[in-house]
Amino acid sequence: MRYLPITDSERKEMLEKIGVKSVEDLFSPLPKSVLLKKELNIPSSMSEPELEKMMDELGRENRGANMLSFLGGGCYRHFCPALVDQMISRSEFYTSYTPYQPEVSQGTLQAIFEFQTMIANLFQMDVANASMYDGATAAAEAVLMAHKIQTKRHKVLIASTINPQYLETVRTYTSFVVDRIELLEMDPATGCVAESELAKIDSDTICVLFQYPNYFGMIENLKKISALTHEAGALLIPVVTEATALGVIATPGSIDADIAVGDGQALGIPMNFGGPGVGLFTCKEKHVRKMPGRLIGETVDRNGNRCFVLTLSAREQHIKREKATSNICSNQGLMATAASIYLATMGKQGLRDVALMNLKRADYLKKRIASETACKIAFNGCNYNEFTILAPMDACELLKALGEKGILGGIAAKKYFPELDNAVIVNTTEVHTYEELDRFVDALKEIAGGAK
C-alpha cells in the first residue's frame, strides 16, 4: 500500500526495539474473542486509475449537476472565482489541524481573524466567531445561547417561514431545554409572519428567531419584528441563509439584532449536495462570553509583534467540559477560509454587484412568469433572489415535467407545507443568463399554459 512506508525489514527492527515478536503481540490488551477473524465485508482494494473510473461513472449518474437549476432553499449556486479553490488547495491550509500552536499556525489564525472581521462587517454586528457547522446548527446554538442569557423567561418564538430544516434542527437541540417553543404563523397573502402573530411576543419571550429572506424568498417586516421584540425585552435573532443577500439588503446589525446567524455557503463554496458549507455566528459584544465556538483574537508576541491566537477559550469544552457554552470543537475552518477569500476577491463593489444581479434576475423572472404563464406569484412583497410561484397544477407534476426538459424548476413547498400543494420555490442567481431565464419561462408556458 502506497500510504504505508514501513518495510518488512524495518518492521522487524522496530519490533525488536519494542521487545515483542510480532505486531499481533501489540494488540494483546484486546480480548482474543474480539479480534476480527474474517475479512470485512467491504469491496476489494482499488488502484488509482480504477478509483478514478469508478468516481467518474458515479458522477455521471448525478444528472442533476448538469441541468438548468432553479433550486435554492438554503443552498445556492453562485459564481466563484477560480482563485478561491486554488488558494484553499494549498496544503498548508488544508492539511493543518486546528491552530492550537500559534507559532506554527499564524496562517490559519490570521485568515480566520480576517473571516471574523468580514462576517462581522457583512452582518454589521460586533463580533463573529470562527464558524459553526452550518446555518441550521448555528440557529440552534443561538437559541441555546439566548436561553442562557434570559434565564428567567420560558418561551422561544420561531417564525414558521424559516427554512423547515432549520426549524427541525432547532427543535432537536432545544425542545427538551426550553419550556415552550411556539411558532409565529404565516400570513397566506404575504408569505411572511402574520402581523397579528407578533402579539405573541411578550415579557416571557426568550427570543424571536426568524429568517430573511425567508424560506419562500420573502423579506419579513424587519422593523416591526425588531421593535416588538425589543419592547418585550426579548432577544432578536435573525437568520440569513443566503449570505450574498447582505450585499444589498438591510443587515442584522441595522435592525439591532442581539445574535445573528446564517449560512455562508453562498460565499464561494460549492453546493456539494449540501455540505461542507459554513455556519455563521455573530452577536453583540456584551454577549461574547456566552458565545459558542472558537474565537481568534489579536495580541502581541514576546517580541512585540502583532499576532493572533485562539482566545476566550474558557467558554469552551476543553476547559469548561459539561459547563461549556457548546460542545463544538472542529468547525468548518477551511470553508470559512474559502468564504473570506471569496469576500476579499469580490470586495465591497463585487459583492454588491452580485447582489444586484441576483435582485434583477429574480425581478425579471418573477415579472415574466406573472405576465406570460399560467403560474401566479404566490405572495405580495419584497424578495431577494428567491420567490414562490403557484402553478395551476400540483407542484410535483409541474416539476416532473420540467425535469423531463432538463430543468430543475425549484422546490415543491408541500414537502414541508402540505397546504401549499401547488407552490414552487424558485431561485435564480447571477450564474443564470437572461436566455436561460427565458428558457425557463418558455418551459413553464408549455407545461402550465400561458397567461389567461
Added chain:
Amino acid sequence: MSNYSVPSNLRFSETHEWVEDLGNNKYRIGISDFAAQHVGDITYVELPEINEDVDNESVVCNIETVKSSEDINNQISGTVVSINEMLSENPEIVGADCYGDGWLYEVQSDSDEDFKALMSADEYDKFLDEQDDE
C-alpha cells in the same frame, strides 16, 4: 503556619473564599491568597448582578484565566447589594490584591448564621497546612 497570607479579621470557606463582616449582616466576599496564587493570571471575572438573590450553596461568580475557569461558591445567603465594578476593566486586581481592591461582591443577609459557620483565620490557616501536607 501556611505559606499564605490569612488576615485575622476575615472568615474563610474550604473552597477558599473569604468573607468580611461589614456590620448589620452585610458581608464582603473575595478569594483567598491561596486561591489567587493557584489560579494564575486572571483574564476575566464574571460577577453576580446587583439585587440578585443568592443562597450559600450557589455558584454566583466565575474567574477565568487563559487555561481555566473557576467557579466561586457563594458563602452567604442574601441579596447582592454591590459588586466590584473595577474588575470588569482590570480583572488582574484580584490576583494582585485579593484582600483589598480585589474583592468581588457584597451581600446583605438577614442573619449572621452563614458567617459564623465559616472557618476563622486560624482554622483556615491550619486547613491550608493540612492541604499542603497532602
Added chain:
Amino acid sequence: MSYPGMRDLKLREALIFERSREGRRGYSLPAEDLTGAESILPAELRRDGLDLPEVSEVDVVRHYTRLSTYNFSLDLGFYPLGSCTMKYNPKVNEKLVRNPQFTELHPETPARFAQGTLKIMYEMQRMLAEIGGFAACTLNPSAGAHGEYTGIGIIRSYFAKKGDTKRKKIIIPDSAHGTNPASCALNGFEVVVLESDEHGKVDLATLKSLLTDEVAGIMLTNPNTLGVFESDILEITKMVHEAGGLVYGDGANMNALLGVARPGDMGIDVLHYNLHKTFSTPHGGGGPGAGPVGVCEKLVEFLPNPFVVCENGVYSFRNSDSAMGRVRSFYGNMGVTLKAFIYILEYGREHLGETAKNAVLNANYIKACLKSYYHLKYKSDTLHEVVFDDSEMPNHVTTMDIAKALIDRGYHPPTVYFPLIVHGALMIEPTESESKETLDEFIEAMIDIAEKAKSDPENILNAPLSTAVSRPDETLAARKPVLKWVKN
C-alpha cells in the same frame, strides 16, 4: 543532527484590509447595467455601507499564499498531534471530489437525478456500519463533537420512547475529551465522572458503584486518551447493559482498531467516527470534519433524519417518526464523506487492517525509544499513541517548552496538557503514515531536547527561535479581546 529543523522564507504580510485601496477590483462578472437595480427594494430594506477589502486578484493570491507559509502542515512534516490522527491526506481524494458532477449537485435535486451521490451515501452507511460492527450508520453529523451530540441524542430518544425518564446520568471517565461531557450536557444529561485507576483504566468496582437505575449509560473512548485499551471492555459493556444502560463509544481513537477489531463486537451500542482522523480526510486548519454515527440494531430507528435507503437498485431518502430529529440542514458534509469513501476503497478489505497495525507499531516504537528520556505516568501497554509528561524535566523545563523546542527542530508539537489526568501531558500519535526514518529523526529531536534541558536549558526555554512569532501573550488576548480588525 538529522532532524529537519526549521528555516524559512518569511515575508511579512499585513491584514487583507490593510492592503485595500479604494477603487481596486479583484473580480470579473459579466458586463451588465446595474444602475438603479437597488430600487427594486424599498429604501428601508437596503443596507448602508459594506466594509470589505478592495484588492486586486494578485493582492488576494499573494496574501493567502504568504499566510499559508506561516502554517505548519502535514504535507510539510511530521505532525504527531495526539488524539488527532494526523495521517496523510491522499491527493487522489482531493482531485476526484472536485469533479463538478459532485460539487455542482444541489441537495434538493430529486433523487432520480442524484443517484451517483446517493449510491455513495448508501454504500458509506453500509461500509461504516460493517467496519465498526454496527447495524446501521448515519452520515449527517458534521464533526466528531456533532457525532457525539447525535449519538447521545439517540440514547436520549431511546430512553424517552421506553418511558424510562429516570435515567438522567451518563458516566464518563476523567481521561475523556472535553467534548464528551459537553455533548452529554447539551442533551440534558448529568455527567458522573469516573476516576481512572492506577493503570489509567476503568476500574470495574468503581464502575459498579456508579451504576444505578438513573444511569443512561457510559461514554468510553477505547483505546482511551492514554492510548490504553480497556482490556475489561467485555465486562464493562456487560455490566452497563445489565444495569439497563447503553454504551457509547467515542471513535476518536478508532485508528488503533481499524480493520483489527470492531467496537460493535465488544458490546458498544453507539459510536461516532471522525472521518478527518481515521479515514484520512484533511482537517482544513479546524474543519470541515465529519462524524458519522453507527448504532446497534435496537437503536436504528432513532438515527437522525434523513437516511438513504435502496429499493430495487434505486436510492432515495427516508425519514422516520421515531428518529431523534434532524441534526443539521441537508445530509452532512458530503464533500468530506466522498473523500473517506475513496480512502476506504483504495485500502479495501485486504489492506484496511494494515493502517491500525502500522499505527500501533509506530507509536510503540516511539515509546520504546523515548521511555528512558521522558516520564511515563502510566506504565500500561498502549496502542496507537503514548502520553509522556514533564515531571522529571530539570531546570523548570515544562511541556510547553518541549513543544516549542520541537517547533525549532522542524516538527509540529504533540498534544499538550491533555489528558488532564496526566499533569504536563505530552501526547504523541505518529499514525501509520510515517516512515522509520521520520520516527528516528523525531526521536533524535526529542532526545536532544531532553539533553538540552539539562545542559543548555535556555535553548529550550527560549524556543521557538525559528518562527516569525514566538510565545504570544494569550493573557492579553483574553483580557482585552480584539476579535476583529477596526479601521483607525
